[in-house]
Structure formats: structure tokens, C-alpha cells
Amino acid sequence: MKFIYLSLYLFISSVFTINAQEILSPNKKIKVIIASKKATDDSCYGQVHFKILYKNKLEYIEVMPNSPMGILREDQQFTDNLKLVNESKTKQISQKYEMICGKQKMCNNFGTEKVFKYVNSNNQPLNIAFRVYNDGVAFRYEFTNKTNSLINIVDESTTYVFPPATNRWLQSYTESYEDFFPFSDTGKTANSNNMEWGFPALFKVNNNPVWVLISEANISENNCATKLNNSKNSDEYKVNYASPRDDFKQNGIKTILPWNSQWHTLIIGELSDIVESTLITDVSEPNKLKETNWIKPGAVSWIYWANNHGSKDYEKVITYIDLAVDMKWPYFLIDWEWDAMSNGGNIIDAVNYAKSKRIKPIMWYNSGTSWLEPTPVDHLLTAEKRAKEFAWLNKIGVYGIKVDFFAGDQQDMMKYYIDILKDAAKYHIMVNFHGATVPRGWARTYPNLMTTEAVYGAEWYNNKPILTSKAAEHNTTLPFTRNVIGSMDYTPVTFSNSQHPHITSFAHELALSVVFESGFQHFADKPEAYNSLPPDPKEFLKNVPVNWDKTKLIDGYPGEKIIIARKKGNRWYLGGLNGKDELKTLKINFEFLDKGIFELKIIKDGKDDKSFDTEVMQVQKGDSLDVKCLSKGGFVAILEKLDTVKANKQN
Template identity: 55%
Template sequence: SEANVAKGNCGSWLNNAANESTYKIEMAEPTKASGRWCSPWRVAIIGSLADVVEYTLVTDVSDPCRLSDVSWIKPGVVSWIYWAYNHGSRDYQLIKKYIDFAADFHLPYMLIDAEWDEMGNGGNVEDALAYAKQKNIAPLLWYNSSTAWCAFGPLYRLNKPEMRQKEFAWLESMGVKGIKVDFFSQDSISTMNYFVDILEDAAKYHLMVNFHGAPIPRGWQRTYPHMMSVEGVYGAECYNNKETLTDSAAWHNCTLPFTRNVVGPMDYTPCTFTDSQHPHITSNGHELALLVAFESALQHLADRPEGYHAQPAEVRSFISSLPTVWDDTKLLSGYPSSYVVLARKSGACWYIAGLNGTNEKKSLAVDLSFIQEPVKKITLYADGEERNQFDIQMLSALKKSVHEVDCLPRGGFVMKVSLD
């Protein structure tokens, strides 16, 4: 991968067009510079699968934090409207529905997506922001980068410094806590400069940033810790416009912890229980586990509110208390595309996600011997008999050894281990 791409640098990628088995690093465009010039890092993580998953090389070689105050940066779970309806935020009544969902589940944020500048049906965007404030939900707003696909607005509000800063000042005055900027065009120098310009200006107005329709993060989450997430992945949106994930989601999901998510936060928009435009065939246990297996400081819940309300009370409570940043990560077992058992720690809890990427039933072993502290409680959210059912169990906190968890085809589980 690569890291610490600064202004004046382009991005790079691996190209195997000439020979399928030979990958070459290629620059997005030629770089012409005079005077002192510094290349980004081009990095390789080589070792065991655990080395790859747990290593932090991409951020380690990136510049330290440039912000003097980070107290306003608050990770959290976000309710998000686009996936379920395959459309933006033109309907004020639907926006209210997702704000209500965030309030019901005690989520901190709700993202108002594309086309909010055309909002109608009883209210406009300022009404939506006021309603969010009334419900004690912090709003996030979507913007088109206006460099590539300009089919959806608002358009051309961030491209020039003076316009961008005026827009950001308005957002801060309205109580908006972050922006999602979408549809970037390429890995060129001008695009890399644009990313950094947005990050630097957003920090002045205390706005967190999510880059969507964008290439991979490149260590910027260390330099600019208000960069909360980046898409750069075939995520849940691929249930919308084409059948990409209908049959391949399970093995794809079991590959991402070893590949894309190693590079940095990943806005996959996980945990959807109902169907969008194309059906999915992963179990509800698998979907819940994605919230732990996939790391993103802003974790977007993409399903319809009724999809979450329909889950057992224990699952609803789990979602309401979900952390989105982690103190430690350990790969317990797994192999790309087949299965993964991944543990993440937040405070006094270990969260262990298990994913079955195969079309067969599979028993996944969870070895808890790595936990040094006393264990108070173990809760298992496992597959039920049917794909859309849960089997929720309380396990013996005294047994810090190996637990065997049975998974359905394309199934999964979460184990929450509470410490004293």
C-alpha cells in the first residue's frame, strides 16, 4: 500500500493488465517538481496473517497529528438513509424517520445524504437540522466533490477555498458535526491536494470528514484524526445497483479484514437485515458481526429502521452500545475468503466477530486464553436455526478456553466478553 501522501503527490495503484500474474506499481500521473520534494511511502506488510491484520504500518509512517485540539472529534454510530431506498434525502418525512431511529437507539449521528438541497414533503434541510437538534441527534451532511460524477447535488460548494470555508462556517453555525464528500475522480495530484484542502479547512470548523466514492485512505487518519472513514471498498451499496454481493458477499466479507481494512477505516455501511434492490443471503448473525469485523470510526447503519426494530431486545441493546474505535485488535484465526475470527477491545470489553465465508455449515473455535484479565460475563449472539434468527446465549465466564460456535452457511456471530 502507500502512506503519507501529501500535497504535490499523486496516488499509485497495482496494475496487472499486461500479465495477470505480475503486478506493477504505477503512478496516477507523472510528477514534476522543483526544489525539495518528498515521495510518499510505498509500503509492504510481510508476515503471518496476524501480522498483516494487526500491524499499523500505514499510520506509523504517516505524519503525526497536526491538530492542536482533538476534543471535538467524537466517533460513533450513524443512521443512514440511502441504502434502503436507493435514493438521497429529498423527502423530509423520511429524514425524520431516520432521526427518530437514531434517537430510539441512542445513536449520536444521522447522515443526511445526497439531494438535501432539493428536500421537500413538509420541510427543507434547515427544518431537518432543527428536528435533529430537537431529538438530540447530531447531523452529518453529504456533498458532491464536483470533480467526477455530478448527477446529484449539492454541487460546486467545496471546490474553491472561499466557497468551502463559507459553507463550513454555515454548517458549524447550524450544529452540523461532519461531512461526507462523495464522487472523487482519480488518484491525481489535484485530487490528493483536494483531499488535504478539505481536511485542513474542515478542522477549522470542527467538522469530521468521511470520504466516499474515493480511493483508499493513506495514513491521513493519523495526521488528520477527524478523517473518520473512507469508502474505497465494495460495500453494502453493491446490493443496490448491481448483483455484485448477492452471491459473493460472504467470502468477500471474509477477505476484507485481511486486505482493505488493514490500510485504514472502511465505510462499508454494514449490518443490513432486510433487502435492498438485490437480495443478500448472509445470516443475521453474519451481518451483526460485520459491525465488529469492519473498522470505521463513523459506522453507518444502512438498513431501514424497521429492520433494526425487528431484532431481539438483546441485539437492539448491542447496537445501541456499540463502540466504533478500538484499543486493541487480535486475529484469533481465519483465512481470506474462508472464515475469520477477529477480536477487538474497547475499554473493559472484548468484542469477538466470527464470519463464515463458505456455503457450508462451519464450526468456528474461539480461544479466549489470550485474555489476561478476569472475565465477568460472556454473551454470544449466534446464528439461530434460520438465516434471519438469532440464538443468544450466556456462556460460563469461568471458561476462558475454547468455545466452539456453530455457524450457518454464510453465517456468523459476535461474542461480547465483559471484564471485571
């Protein structure tokens, strides 16, 4: 009987499936099959579906079954009424580029592209462009005809379908993207009313060793951001446009044609492929800035976390400038309420003091679009206001801005982000987006974007006690989810307590400086917490880079553990985290090293969670090392070739 049902299903599928085409990644490991399913047997129109297969050893595994595609405009739809009329030749894309911030300096946009040309039943054109990479898939919709009036694009029928029992780590959608990524194998939460999910979304496909991270990239002023919804079927994740808000009633996107959607991205492969992928920037527009030598990533001292407030108090402000001097960090962030600074000086005095110490100030701004209580508000809302403010920042000697409290993911917010980046670049000002959407590839297009929050970070020790118990698990999930798609302003490495305590070990906290990548790395604790560190961890924090030449995942699993290696110049920096509430041994496999003997200096958990233990040894490619970690513990390490170490000592 099962055979009869299967034969009938295959017969029906073959009857109603037309125009099946496939695209392979350059290394042939990923295969995408695109086909149309006819609504009726005698129709030449139907709905486009795509299927993804992944080659594991000798056979292809179905990663994503047939998944619907399509897009809707207010004037007409392009969903189940599409007919394939033409297709481009398959072409190879190979475009090398350099990133100023991020996990890898030299990148390669290397993949296979094919464009499928459809018309709907009104004979209106729609292109669907696919790119298949060695580590994933990207596709987008393109309206190629021209209009003089605005068109309203209101929805997509794009749906990502997964086999039942697929494991998933999803964040419930919030405008600030500040929540956990809890594990689920059902696609449901304890709150069954919440079935909207934010990007990125991580899946482990059924019982197969294949992972998928879904997000999107290359959003322009003519796009809104999207989210996922699986309310109709827990294994089917439909793409939804950002919801209208009270002061912006627009549904979807309004634009003239021609028009492109953003790239819908799926990073696919082993966990190392996920963590090391640069797909988000690969598909994004190249750098649009003529000069970039003024863009300098770096560590930042930050006043807010330890004081649960802004920068009103001049005397406190200068202690953080002095901290930056002591720790050799190039930047200091003057946070909210700097316009009301008193107790010995004002904002100009603070900036001048920083300059006298050769520390570069960064200043906080309220975007003026959402929570309007912290000041200064409404300095950036128009091009005229931005020009005035940025000229003033140039005059007084400020190098960057942190812009906070954005209102959502609608089209006007996407345009506002990009306008800030464009205008700030004219004045050589670097940017940190806080209370903001997740990275969308803008760091390649506008490399003055140093980092973005969009994470449930250490700031939440100020707000709720929940991070205390969940931080270790959360910290070992973020490298596989949020931090994959771009720099992450978590505000890490805290040893004292804010409003609510942390119970991760000191070595775990130290390791966050390597495990988490951010072009501006805001070290959040109070001066005395860093000044009282033992010599080895203190020296490590003085010199740890914030942007990297290369990144390698050594070992890990979401919510349990991670060992990550990042290279800068001739040195490898390792960070390891134990996400569990029990003692755990993490194994470092040194297979990633070049030939030669390396000196390894490791700083790990000591006898208790507030102490460190340091060891120095020699290792080489092929060796391995067991590192015993406390509950919620961790370690950092520096690797350098022995002959380089000796040469440096002689000099």
C-alpha cells in the first residue's frame, strides 16, 4: 500500500512539475533545483519552487524540500501564475574584495549564477536570480520593466520548508533583535501565540550533519527588512515584510521600477562552514567610499554598563578616558546625556581631555525615531541636521557616533540607516548602530559601519536577572547565529557586577574578547575591575585585536561549547567557552596551524571562577590539547611561531 501511495505521489509530481532546472556550487556540494508546479494539467502557468540538496560524502541529502517562491504587488501578483519564458546561461562569479572589519580580511565572492525569466498571467515580467556558493545559496526577485509612478510591493510567498524534527535555534522576532536563541525540534515556543522569528535563523536538518543559517543581505533604500512566520505549519517558514507602525502606515515597499529585492541567503554546510562564511558580505554591494584609510577598528572603554547611566558626570567620564590610556585602547565612548554633563566640565572639556591623552572620542545619539527620553534627540533626522552635527563633530575632534533606539524594520528605517552611513562617511565619521536591526551586509558597502548591537548582550545585566543564569549557554550560541552575519556589539568582558550578577568565570569573560567579533569592541566594566586583573589577562586585553585576517572554528555546538581561532598578522588568538553548568574538557586540535613549532600561551580557569591559570608550551600542527574548564568557564590563548617569538625578544 505504501508503494502505491508513493508511486501515485511521484506520478502526480511529474505531471504537474515543469521546467525543472538545476544549479551547482563550484565545488558541486550544493545543488539547487528550480521547477514550476502547474495549477492544473492543461495550464502553462504555475508556482515556482526551489529545492536544496547537499552532498554528504558520496550522496546528496535533501536539505530543503520543495519550497514555494513568489512576490505580490498591490496591482498584481507573481505567485501561482508564473510561466518561464527564458533563462540566462550559467555564469561564474569571482570577485575578490577586502574587509576592514569582520572575521576575514580577504574575501572572495565566488559562486555560480543563473537568472530565470518569468511572466505572470498578465504578461508582466519577473526575474528570479539564483547564486549557488560553496557555502550556501542566495536568491532575489527582480522587476525589470520601468515605471514612472510608485509601485507598492506588499508581500512574498517565499517559504523555507524543512523536514519534520529538524533542530532549530530561533529568536522570537523583536524590533531590537534582543532575545535568546532557544533550542527547539518542533518550531514552536512555550508561547504558542508567538510564531514570528527574526534573522538569523539556525537549523540542523533532521538527523543529517547539515546546517542551514537563513538571513538576508544587501538591503537598499528600496527594501524593507523581513522576518519569518511559521504559524500555518511549524516546519514551513514564510517570509513576511516588516509590519507597519503607528507613525509609518506603509505596508511593504513603495518604489519605482526597475527594482531588486534584497538577497535571501542560506548558509549551508558543516558548523565550520556556518561560522566562517562571508556570504552576507559576498552578495552585498562593493565598497562605495573612495577613501577608507581613516577607518580604524579598535577597542573602546564604555561608561554606561557599570554606572547604569550615561555621561552626565564629568569626573566619572575622565576616569574612563584614563582607563583607555592605561589599557592602550584607542577609543572612549561618551554615552547618553552628554549634553547635560556637569561636575567639573562639559562635553567640550571631556573631548579636549581625551585628545590631550591621545584618546579618540565617540559620542552617543538618539536616532529620534523610537524611545525619545534619553538625550540628545533629533540631531540626525534630516540631511541638514546631520551635516550640521557632523561638521561640529569634526571641529571638536570626535571620530565616531553610536546611534540608538531605531523604530523598526520598515523601508523608511532602512533608508535612515543608509543615509546616516553615507553622510557620516563624508565627514570621516565611523558608526555604531545600537537598538537596531541585524547586519545586512552594509559593512562591505559602507565600511565606516564598525558594529551593530541587535543582540541580547551584557547590557541586559542592567535590566533583568535572566541573563545571569543563561549567559553561558547564550554566549556559546551567538557564534553560530547572530555573530555569523556581522560585527556584534555585545559589550563583553565584565568581571564585576552591574545591577544583576554574572556567574560566568573570569576566564570565560576574557574569552569573549576573541569569541565575539566587533569592529568597535566596547569593554564594559569599571576601571578598577580591569586595573585589578593579574598581569597576564590584563596584558592580553591591552593587545587583543578587534578585526581579523582569518577565522577558524576549531570545535563547538550551539549552547554547549565553542573554540574559535582568529588570526591577526603572525599570531593566532584562540577563545574557548564552556556553556554548561558542569566541568567540561575542551579539546584544541592544532590541525589548522602551518608547519613549524609554535609557542602557545594559554590563560584559563584557575582554582575558582575568579582566578586565572597561565601556561606556556610548544605545539605544532597535528597536536591536540585538553583544556579543563570550570562550569561556565573558558580560556584564551595566543599562538606564534617560535622563531618569530625569539626574534621579537631579541629586538
